[in-house]
Amino acid sequence: MTTPPSDDTLLALPKAELHLHIEGTLEPDLAFELAGRNGVELPYASVEELAAQYDFSDLQSFLDLYYATMAVLRTEDDFAELTRRYLRTAAAQGVRHAELFFDPQAHVARGVPIEAVIDGIGGALAEAERDLGVSGGLILCFLRDQPVESADAVLTAALTRPERLLGVGLDSAEVGYPPELFAGVFARAKDAGLHAVAHAGEEGPPSYIVQALDLLGVERVDHGIRAAEDPELMARLAADGIPLTVCPLSNVRLRTVPDLSAHPLLRLDAAGVRVTVNSDDPAYFGGYVGDNYLAIRDALGVTAEQAERFARTSIDASFAPTARKAELQAAVDAWRS
Template identity: 80%
Template sequence: MTDSTAPASSPSRASSAFSAFSASSPSDDALRALPKAELHLHIEGTLEPELAFELAARNGVALPFASVDELAAAYDFADLQSFLDLYYATMAVLQTEDDFAELTRHYLRRASEQGVRHAELFFDPQAHTARGVPIETVIDGIGGALDEAERDLGISGGLILCFLRDQPVASADRTLSAALTRRERLLGVGLDSAEVGYPPSLFQDVFARARAEGLHAVAHAGEEGPAGYVVEALDLLGAERIDHGIRSLDDPALIERLARDRIPLTVCPLSNQRLQATPDLALHPLHSLAEAGVAVTINSDDPAYFGGYIADNFIAVRDTLGLTSAQAEAYARTSIDASFASDARKAELRRELEAWRG
């Protein structure tokens, strides 16, 4: 978390403030217009079926689906592993720098319509280099589209390289070395893919290398894995944000620590529902975490697969858990505070948020 993040507040004060919000409920349009930062977004997870078929035709890739509709139907998966199997299969259409740029442009245009003003994009280079795609192709394509978005859409952002935790640690180490040829493009490193059985501790050394290069550190933990993985990510990886982290509620001492140290959680409600982490969205712990004083943000994760981009997640929270305008503003403000944007950019975004309220 950057130095400009708001100071710590006790869980009791945060709970009081959260429950004291006004009762007005924002409209769909208001939630789409709400200026916000997206901090948990896998760019490969924005590959819509239509674009997948377009890129497959361009690159001569045979997808194992007869039509766009058949592929769209396959997006109705049952659990994390079935999602990952589909996720990596469709990724085969991404081959050139232009492909990665086009994928990113599609997301950023959609994100702009959903109120995203700053986006920190996860990407999975090992899934591409394993197919023979140079890491420079991946980074330059995504990064070039981000440059365009800053110029044309007013969206700032950067790239967070995620290591696949179910791949050997040596592969992560090689990937970091290769990516450092594009160091200026990278905000940080992260850790994703199947969580159970792959604790953060495995990646302690490669994260230490990344931090020594001045990169920020984040990590997926406490989604399908236990609260103890969150503790490991903090203590051993130096994680400044925790991606998901919803199982932190299983450990009261951890919740107290997250609240005290203002360690943000990048929560993804529709993703948690689709992957059965919280099968009933009405029981999602989002508000409980916020009421405990934890810095919580709302994000979309892999929106093409999980049925909603970021404003869609805000709308689903409003419809299922209840969400006032002041709560929506608080979640958006936390996303700005928890981002790795410069202090000057954060100040700009906070002014936009004040104008939304006004």
């Protein structure tokens, strides 16, 4: 394929999504629906007024709204409905495997039982595998701006549902909260048989990526775009085959890059770094994963061949069983032909 891929071609490309915060799929209309159901008063008069708040100056301004709106999520059914809606949209944009981040500390602090969170999201994932052909699992993310003791406690609670969990991650406000703080809780998670990923090098410096690799033992780096500032680090990532879960539209919306044409995605790819394309918090950042593929085609000239490479990498970099990865790669073969 030498001509730019069409919208339909890119949306049909079978892909895995590896960087998706399920709370970040809370669209304004669902927020108001759940607020009404649960008797939660949002500080906005309408869906339109809430949507107008989605103009962020940085990561922290986004997080302030993100945590405020998730107050509407109260019950297992709420988390299941949130997940169902994401999965239907994602499946329509080519997602065949989804590894969903969730932030249990933000929910248990509001009195929501962690079992309701895990069972709601996990139950909807099981439905999607049956009804949509989308496989997946859950990655419990620790909030790095909360005490490490809180992360330890939530890991202990979540391990009552070990069959639901693929791994652990690290997210929320990055600057000032280096990965090294969480080395102990990551070691516990790995001892329990869980995979490890972490946000690093979004707003934080390249040294945070090094810490995530050396001190947390992560298998993937979430975001990781500031590796492009460090040639030695890029060479290491390429040599070790460490994937990055890059989120182009998110990076623009949170102003970690000035615009999409300046995004380092293709520089990382050209350096041999394994990159994947993801949506992060699509309700807030202007698009789901297929929309991100369309955006990088338009802004960076991404070709069908490059898009295929990103999709194949997303499958290989997933924590899906070997047989499932083979099925998904065969689906990409069929797309290519």
